[in-house]
Amino acid sequence: MLETGFFYAFAALTLIGAILTVTLRNAIHCAISLIGSLAGVAGLYLLQKAEFLFAVQIVLYIGGIMVLFLFVIMLVNLDAAARERQYHRHWLAAVICTVGSGALITWFLRQGSGTMHLGQSAPELPSAGNVEALSDVLFKQYLVPFELASVLLLVAVVGSVIMAKKRI
Amino acid sequence: MLHPITTEHYLVLSAALLLIGTVGILLRRNAVVVMMSLELILNAVNINLVAFGKHLQQLNGQVFAIFIITVAVAEAAVGLGILIAVFRNKETVLVDEIDLLKW
Numbered sequence: 001m002l003e004t005g006f007f008y009a010f011a012a013l014t015l016i017g018a019i020l021t022v023t024l025r026n027a028i029h030c031a032i033s034l035i036g037s038l039a040g041v042a043g044l045y046l047l048q049k050a051e052f053l054f055a056v057q058i059v060l061y062i063g064g065i066m067v068l069f070l071f072v073i074m075l076v077n078l079d080a081a082a083r084e085r086q087y088h089r090h091w092l093a094a095v096i097c098t099v100g101s102g103a104l105i106t107w108f109l110r111q112g113s114g115t116m117h118l119g120q121s122a123p124e125l126p127s128a129g130n131v132e133a134l135s136d137v138l139f140k141q142y143l144v145p146f147e148l149a150s151v152l153l154l155v156a157v158v159g160s161v162i163m164a165k166k167r168i
Numbered sequence: 169m170l171h172p173i174t175t176e177h178y179l180v181l182s183a184a185l186l187l188i189g190t191v192g193i194l195l196r197r198n199a200v201v202v203m204m205s206l207e208l209i210l211n212a213v214n215i216n217l218v219a220f221g222k223h224l225q226q227l228n229g230q231v232f233a234i235f236i237i238t239v240a241v242a243e244a245a246v247g248l249g250i251l252i253a254v255f256r257n258k259e260t261v262l263v264d265e266i267d268l269l270k271w
Contacts, residue, residue: 007173011181018185018208022192027200034204041211044178048222050230053214056237065207065244072248073200076255081262087195088264094194098187105183113176130230137227138234149238156242163249166256 006047014040025086027078031069038062051130178219185212199254199261203247210240 017037024030042057088094138146185208192205214233221229255261 001172004171004173007177011177014181015184015188018188021201021204021208022188022196027198030201030204034207037208038211041215044181044215045218047173048178048218050218050222050233053218053230053233053237056234060237060241061207061211065241068244068248069200069204072251075252076200076261078198078200078261081198081260084197084262086197088197091195094191097194098190101190102183102187105186109176109179109183134227134230134234138231141228142231142235145235149235152242153238156245160245160249163246163253 003047006043010040010043010047012040013037014044026082027073028070031066031073034069035062035066038066049130052134175219175223178215182212182215182219185209185215197262197264199251199263199266202263203244203251206247207240207244210236 014037017033017035017040020033021030021037024033038057038061042054042062045051045054045057189205189208189212192208193202196202196205214236217229217233217236219229221227221233251261254266258266260266
């Protein structure tokens with residue numbers, strides 16, 4: 001099955017990119033592997049027939065946020081930080097937290113897979129196209145949150161400009 | 169022998185991505201990499217939302233994913249601005265050296 005193969009390819013890209021992001025020493029290498037991971041997530045969106053989110057993921061995450069990260073890496077001198085120790089001294093606490101939450105998530109997944117019957121999905125609806133259907137839901141059902149999101153973006157623009165100014 | 173992909177596959181993948189992001193946030197000292205791990209966690213949530221939306225044949229999951237992407241963009245912009253301000257004042261981006269409020 002072609003879909004299965006693509007799923008495992010994109011999942012491998014996502015997970016390997018994520019692991020490299022967390023483990024690599026140089027921050028620019030981290031950013032580049034994060035781009036790979038985000039591209040894998042974009043492919044997963046495409047597999048789930050979320051074409052609009054696929055485009056948004058490419059344009060906004062890989063094109064926008066990652067360029068922002070690379071700018072900051074350029075502005076902030078990270079050479080000194082790359083030569084130092086990469087991990088906290090209290091790594092044991094972090095590992096315990098992660099293993100604990102991983103055990104919790106595994107337990108919940110096992111519980112849920114028994115009762116929720118996640119195996120088969122509902123029959124597919126005849127859709128008019130992802131972007132049309134999505135904008136229909138977004139502009140009718142979620143109009144107020146959509147407008148509030150624009151206010152949030154305005155606040156973020158003003159806040160980031162003020163934060164990056166020389167003298168506040 | 170390849171099985172067809174179910175919603176559970178996406179859930180397991182998203183859980184793995186979330187745990188990797190958690191490790192990055194808790195373990196790394198470089199604040200830029202900590203913010204990258206934050207993006208990983210938000211992407212894990214988005215995978216979950218889209219997978220459940222497809223499972224239930226509703227578009228609400230994708231709409232929520234759009235809102236989460238909006239919040240992620242705002243968070244990245246403000247957070248990186250704060251990071252630049254901190255670097256200007258303290259000359260470091262290592263999170264355990266920014267300990268002014270610690271007793």
